[in-house]
Amino acid sequence: MKAKQRFLIAVAVLGLLMTGPFIISSLLVWLDMKADERDMLIRLLTSRLPTGTVMTLFGFAIGVVVLHKLFKQYIEGLLRMAETLRLMLNANRDFRVSLDGPPEVRQLAAAANDLAAQRDALMDDVESQIARAKASVEEEKNRLAALMSELAQAVVVCNLDGRILLYNNRARLQFKALTQGPTSVSGGALIGLGRSIHSILEKSQIEHALEVIRQRLAAGKAALANFVTTTRGGQLLRVQMVPVRASGGEGEAALSGYVLTVDNITHSIEQEGRRDQALLALTEGSRAALGNIRAAVGNLIDYPDMETELRERFVKVVADEADKMSQSLDRTMAGFSDSLKTRWPLEDVLAIDLIAAAQRRIGDKLDLPSKTEEQDDALWIKADSFSLVLALTYLASKLQDHYAPRELRFRLTSAGKLAYLDLIWAGPAMSSETFYTWEMDAMNVGGENSPLSLRDVIDRHGGEIWYQREKAAHRAFFRFVLPVATPEIGAEAEDRSRSAGRPEYYDFDLFNFADKSIDLDRKLAELTYTVFDTETTGLEPSKGDEIIQIGAARIVNNRLLHQEIFDQIVDPEIPLKPESIPIHGITEDMVRGKPNIDVVLPAFHEFCEDTVLIAHNAAFDMRFLQLKEERTGLQFAQPVLDTLLLSAVVHPNQESHKLEAILERLGLQIETRHNALEDALATGEVFLKLVPLLEEKGITTVRQALEASEKTYFARIKY
Amino acid sequence: MAHKILIVDDEPNIVISLEFLLKKEGFEIALAGDGDEALAQVAAFNPDLVLLDVMMPKKSGYEVCEILRADPQHGGLLILMLTAKGRDTEVAKGLAIGADAYMTKPFSTKELIAKVKHLLGVV
Numbered sequence: 001m002k003a004k005q006r007f008l009i010a011v012a013v014l015g016l017l018m019t020g021p022f023i024i025s026s027l028l029v030w031l032d033m034k035a036d037e038r039d040m041l042i043r044l045l046t047s048r049l050p051t052g053t054v055m056t057l058f059g060f061a062i063g064v065v066v067l068h069k070l071f072k073q074y075i076e077g078l079l080r081m082a083e084t085l086r087l088m089l090n091a092n093r094d095f096r097v098s099l100d101g102p103p104e105v106r107q108l109a110a111a112a113n114d115l116a117a118q119r120d121a122l123m124d125d126v127e128s129q130i131a132r133a134k135a136s137v138e139e140e141k142n143r144l145a146a147l148m149s150e151l152a153q154a155v156v157v158c159n160l161d162g163r164i165l166l167y168n169n170r171a172r173l174q175f176k177a178l179t180q181g182p183t184s185v186s187g188g189a190l191i192g193l194g195r196s197i198h199s200i201l202e203k204s205q206i207e208h209a210l211e212v213i214r215q216r217l218a219a220g221k222a223a224l225a226n227f228v229t230t231t232r233g234g235q236l237l238r239v240q241m242v243p244v245r246a247s248g249g250e251g252e253a254a255l256s257g258y259v260l261t262v263d264n265i266t267h268s269i270e271q272e273g274r275r276d277q278a279l280l281a282l283t284e285g286s287r288a289a290l291g292n293i294r295a296a297v298g299n300l301i302d303y304p305d306m307e308t309e310l311r312e313r314f315v316k317v318v319a320d321e322a323d324k325m326s327q328s329l330d331r332t333m334a335g336f337s338d339s340l341k342t343r344w345p346l347e348d349v350l351a352i353d354l355i356a357a358a359q360r361r362i363g364d365k366l367d368l369p370s371k372t373e374e375q376d377d378a379l380w381i382k383a384d385s386f387s388l389v390l391a392l393t394y395l396a397s398k399l400q401d402h403y404a405p406r407e408l409r410f411r412l413t414s415a416g417k418l419a420y421l422d423l424i425w426a427g428p429a430m431s432s433e434t435f436y437t438w439e440m441d442a443m444n445v446g447g448e449n450s451p452l453s454l455r456d457v458i459d460r461h462g463g464e465i466w467y468q469r470e471k472a473a474h475r476a477f478f479r480f481v482l483p484v485a486t487p488e489i490g491a492e493a494e495d496r497s498r499s500a501g502r503p504e505y506y507d508f509d510l511f512n513f514a515d516k517s518i519d520l521d522r523k524l525a526e527l528t529y530t531v532f533d534t535e536t537t538g539l540e541p542s543k544g545d546e547i548i549q550i551g552a553a554r555i556v557n558n559r560l561l562h563q564e565i566f567d568q569i570v571d572p573e574i575p576l577k578p579e580s581i582p583i584h585g586i587t588e589d590m591v592r593g594k595p596n597i598d599v600v601l602p603a604f605h606e607f608c609e610d611t612v613l614i615a616h617n618a619a620f621d622m623r624f625l626q627l628k629e630e631r632t633g634l635q636f637a638q639p640v641l642d643t644l645l646l647s648a649v650v651h652p653n654q655e656s657h658k659l660e661a662i663l664e665r666l667g668l669q670i671e672t673r674h675n676a677l678e679d680a681l682a683t684g685e686v687f688l689k690l691v692p693l694l695e696e697k698g699i700t701t702v703r704q705a706l707e708a709s710e711k712t713y714f715a716r717i718k719y
Numbered sequence: 720m721a722h723k724i725l726i727v728d729d730e731p732n733i734v735i736s737l738e739f740l741l742k743k744e745g746f747e748i749a750l751a752g753d754g755d756e757a758l759a760q761v762a763a764f765n766p767d768l769v770l771l772d773v774m775m776p777k778k779s780g781y782e783v784c785e786i787l788r789a790d791p792q793h794g795g796l797l798i799l800m801l802t803a804k805g806r807d808t809e810v811a812k813g814l815a816i817g818a819d820a821y822m823t824k825p826f827s828t829k830e831l832i833a834k835v836k837h838l839l840g841v842v
Contacts, residue, residue, distance in 0.1 A: 326825040418811060432785035464808040466781070466816050479815065481808045 003079065007071050014063045018056060077101040081109055088116055093123070154264075157244065159257040162197045162206060172563070174264055175200055192564040194528050194556040197260070201239065205229055209241045210258065217243070228265070236266045281332045289321040289328075296321075346382040346461065348485040351419060354385050355410045358392040362408065365446050366397055370408040373424070379412060380485040381419045383461060388480075390450060391457045394443040395423055395478055402434075403427040411477070419482045426475040435467045435478075518612060518638060520703040524691050527702060529555040529641075530608035531684035533676045534621045535584040537572050541624045546572035547597055548586050550604055551677030553684055554611065558691070560684040566607045567677045569594045584674055598632060601625075605634045612702060616659045616683045618642035639702055643686045645709035650693045652712070662686050722839050723747045725766035727757040727783065728801070729775045733824075737770065740828055741835070754778020758786060761793065768797040768839060771818070773809070781816060788817035797838045801826075 033041065077100075084097045096116065097109040145166065148155050154171035158164055175191045197206065209225035217223045225241045244257040296317040299306070306314075352375055359370045399405055405425040413420045443450045443457075458465050464481040518527065532552035538545035552566040569586065571594045581587060615621045618640045625636050647657045654665065663670065663682060666689045670682045694700070699708050724746045726737050738748050749764040751757040754777045761769065769787070773780035780800055787793050800818040802809060813821045819838055822831060 322825075323827070326827070329825065415811075416807075418808065429789070432782055432789065436782060462806070462808065464812040466812050467785075468815055481811055483808075 003071075003075055006075075007068070010067055010071070011064055014067060015060060018060050018063065022056075073101050073105065077105045078108075081105070081112065085112060093120060154262040156191070156197060156260045156262065157257060158197050158260065160210075160255060162203065164191065164193055164195050164197055165257065167191055167193075171262065174262065192554055192556075193561060194554075200231070201229060201237070201260075206241075209239075210243075210255075213241065213243050213258070214255070234266075235264055236269055238263045238265045278332055278335070281328065285328050285332075286325055289325045292321045293318050346384055348380050349383045349385050350377075351379040351381045351412050351421065351482075352377045354381070354383060354388060355412060355421070357385065358389045359410065361389055361393050362396045365393060366400055368396055368400055368408060369406075370396075370410060373409050373411045375410070375412045376414055376419075377412075379414055379419055381421075381482045382485040383482060384457075387450075387452060387457045387460065388482075390443060390445070390452075391454050391480075392423060393445050394450075394454065395438070397445045398438050399425055399427075402430070414484055417484050419484045421480040421482060422477040423480075424470075424475055424477040426473075429469055429476065430467065432467065439465070518610065518702075520639065520706070521701050523700055524694065524702060524705060525558045528557075528611045529614050529684075529687070530611040531555060531560070531614040531680045531687060532566070532604075532608070532621065533615060533679040533683060534624055535586060535674070535676045536580075536624060537574065538577055538580055539620075541620075541627050544574065545624075546570075546574055547600075547624050548572050548576070548591055549584065549676040550600060551675065551680040552604065552607060553677070553681055555614075555684055555687065558688065560681065560688060562681065565677060566604060568600050568603070570600045571596045597628060601628055601632045601634055605636065608636070608638070611638065613638055613640045614643060614683060614687050615640070616643045616679070616686070618644075639706060641687070641702070641705055642709060643683050643690065645712050646687070646690050646694065646705060648712040649699065649705075649708045650690055650697065659683065659686070666690075721745055721747045722768065722841070723749070723764060723766040724835070725749045725751060725757065725760050725764055725769045727751045727754075727760075727769060727775070727780070728772040729753055730772070736828070737831075740832065744832055744836075746835075754780070754783045757783050761787060761796070766796070768799060768835065770835075771798055771800050773800060773802040773804070773813070781812065784813070784818055785816050799834065799838060 030038065030041075081097050084095065088095045088097075096113050099106050099109050099113075101109075145168075148166065148168040149170075151168055151170060154174045155166075155168045156164055156171050157166040172191055191200065205227055209227055212225040213223045216225075223243050226239065227241075228236060228238050230236055240261045242259050243255050244259060246254045246256040296314040300311065300314050300318075352372075355372060355375070359372075362368050362370055396408055399408070403425065405427050407425075409424040411420075411422040411424060413422075439454045439458075442453055454465065458480070461482050463483065466479055467476065468479055469476045530552050531554075532550060534547045534551075535549040536545050536547050547570050549569050550566065551568075554561045554564045556564075569590055571591045573596055576586070576588055576591070613622075613636065619642065622636070622640055629635055643659075643662065644657045647654075647662050651657075651665070654661070659679065659682060663686065666686060668682070668685050668689065670678060670685070694705060694708075697708075699705050724741055726734055726741070726748060727750075728734050728737070729752050734750060738750065741748055749760050749766065751760045753775050757769070757771070757778075760766075771780045771783060778786075780802070784798055784800065787796060787798065798818045799820045799822065800813045801822050801824060802813075803824045810821050810823075820834055822834060
């Protein structure tokens, strides 16, 4: 029953209470009276009835007022309070009951507020504890990821379905180097969070290795498996697998994934092969020639009185064979000199890093300042940096002892396959004997002894060292000659700039995230997306405009992955329109010599396999892709979401749904615009912001998002 | 007047050929078996050119070369270094410390004679 009805009933009861007893008692008295008494009563009453009625009505009115007042304060006040309490319970924790009304209600309100305060304190405490726990888990994950990213070995962690949960930078670079064709196009397309490892390594081989691990686990042995496999490009990989066990579980059922460490052994196998070949060339190859010489010389010695003609023929045999051996030796040396060098493990080191390390050490140990002169800062050398820095420090300390130079200088140059690292000082000429003793003695610097001599260090590097004077400048230098290295994996500088901030090479939430195939009824936040953008020569694909750049990034598990990108300039094979150049900033020079769309599109197709596509004003970009379908035979048949349409779904009353306007509306900032990759990334950020806004509108699945998009006005624009 | 050549090598089997060959070409020849001997011979014999082997007992060819180059008395002395190792770092070092030319064993006798004549400016 509503409060209002109850109030009306109460008013009625009040009326009855005020009039009822009087009417009933009057009735009883009336029934008891004689006729003349009744007449007298009527006479008496009729003259005084107005006063009585007025008094009764007056009393009733006061009663109603009091009743109303009480009702307002106690009933409605409490109802309001109940509403407020509901609000505090569900929507707004910080809301409080206002203290008004009669004292009793106020007391109740105060008590409710106190209770709420207590509840808040408890919740804050729980929340902060959860936050702390989360932060520590996050920190552990970050530490693990950081550790992984520093490893020189390629590491990939997968769940049992072969989905990649974590990979390190080395793995990314290594697999990137494996991709066939123009690698800049593939852009590390093969490896990525949530992608399948089976595109890189044979599924059957992985499964066999898992089987081996299960058997070893069952037999109580160390659980690991090794295999060597060839990639599509003919590279040899050595893979080691160790299982990841679900926490708390035991035995076979408890496997939840596996860790792969991958070495590309193509190069070392090749090198070993070359070394064997060199050895064979020197042994087997020399055997025959030597045999011929021995036979000829034997005859010459044993028969000194043979005919001159015959003798000359034997001598010619010796000359010919010796000549052949010389030539084969020269060939072997020229061809295999790299393979024959010392097998001491040397790493590829950026030479200026090594100099910087030596400078620091010389400064710390000897308090001797040093400067750098001409430096080739892109020079990589093959070196054991520890022993080289030790050697430089040793020489510096020797110089300090003998010549007390005020400062040292470093110089770094190169000539062909040799790098020259010079340690320069100003001072008198030194005798070469002195230097030779320095070279042969075991090195010690400031009480630190090494069993190695300078000569040992140089030999380890297959290098040379000498002392040389610059007479004109009154100074001298020691020149270290070291082999130049061509780092196998380059372009790390560019990669580092992208990886600033939180590492994105892992996502452990994917452990329980097996099926990645596109299901339109799955939640928006759960799917894998490719956000992309194209730059084109113009706005009319049907009139011959062409794509000149494709940029794309992946969204996995509701996270935009800045490292898993596709960024490629395309040669449109038609002239650029001068008026469009200021917009996209891509010039003729930049597109010429780049792969054409026939090469780029297959790589891009592979990059977005099994993902939902997202673009801003997607109809435009899709039109360009569709026009190429016939030529390349590639269909982009996956669902496509358009952030322009989704924005119109969320904010139907806004005028502009240009990317700039949406970015501003959603409080997003990006640096450069109208570069395909940057725009794709911006589109990705926009999409991630739109997902919760769509949810508020009850749009949670891709199917719903597609349906809602179709209904917007903007969906009718055609290209 | 015939040019004077000092042959410095510790391997008699190559020395015998070199000596025979260069004498045939009309040069005046002296021999040294190690680094110290080489320095003594340079002083005594005063050659125009030294054929200097790198790998030798006592003093290496590099040392001999540096000592000779440090001495202004032998400013015009030509040095042709010979080595059994053919590494590019060694060639670079030999030329850097003052050798005029460098030859790697095994070499053909013709090439050696041509090089020597070229250095001495006789054709």
